[in-house]
Amino acid sequence: MVHIRFEGRSVDVTETQLGINAGMNDVAVKEQVARHLDVNRDRLETYIIDRRPSGDLIIRPEAVYG
Template structure:
């Protein structure tokens, strides 16, 4: 499962829906997700791909703490 936080929204998609595999690079994952979201891949440049021990992914903006 892939949990995505993008532009203030949170949603889940199945890896097969977006053609993402666990052995892909973070960049490749973000490019596939951008295609799925129909946005320019540059919009995900600063996003983090968090690979969970369960095999799930969380794709989210980079957290900035003040």
């Protein structure tokens, strides 16, 4: 499962829906997510890909504290 947080929205999709697999690097994953969201890839430039031990991915904006 891939959980995407983008501009106030949360979306859950499968890896198959995004066309990604476990061996893909962050750049390739962001490209597929951008296609899914129908946005330019550069809008995800500062986003973090959190790879969970379960195999799930969380794609989210970088957290800024303070």
